[in-house]
Amino acid sequence: MKTTKSLTMPYESAIKYGFILIIVIIGVIIFSKIINAISKSADQRAAKKEVINSDLSYDKIRYTSFAKSLYQAMNGWGTDQDTVERIIKLLLTKSDYYYLESIYEDKDGTLTERLIYELEDNKKAQQSVYAHLASIGVYL
Numbered sequence: 001m002k003t004t005k006s007l008t009m010p011y012e013s014a015i016k017y018g019f020i021l022i023i024v025i026i027g028v029i030i031f032s033k034i035i036n037a038i039s040k041s042a043d044q045r046a047a048k049k050e051v052i053n054s055d056l057s058y059d060k061i062r063y064t065s066f067a068k069s070l071y072q073a074m075n076g077w078g079t080d081q082d083t084v085e086r087i088i089k090l091l092l093t094k095s096d097y098y099y100l101e102s103i104y105e106d107k108d109g110t111l112t113e114r115l116i117y118e119l120e121d122n123k124k125a126q127q128s129v130y131a132h133l134a135s136i137g138v139y140l
Contacts, residue, residue, distance in 0.1 A: 055095035067104045079118040081125040088129050094137045112140055
């Protein structure tokens, strides 16, 4: 008795590719929505970090000095936590912190990221810095 191979109908492969195409399109739509949500979230965070020039406590040269001192205190082996605490406690407003953050330059991250990383092993310094920042409306 002879067996015959089942012949695939020409439209069966078209249906298979159609389903694959639909899945790809749905994936692209979902990915697009996720990207839009992330960018809106970033825009909202950026809006919250607005610097109000009239709220700045110091001249811009002083902030540059603060940024350099913080960089030196957190660069290399160990952290000079006394310097970090001293400088952070000089910040009197949210705008002070956000302006300092905007000019702080470090290949390893933003000022906020560096503070979180550098203070994680010293709970006393971490609590002191976080408490002061919270008192001016900045939360890390």
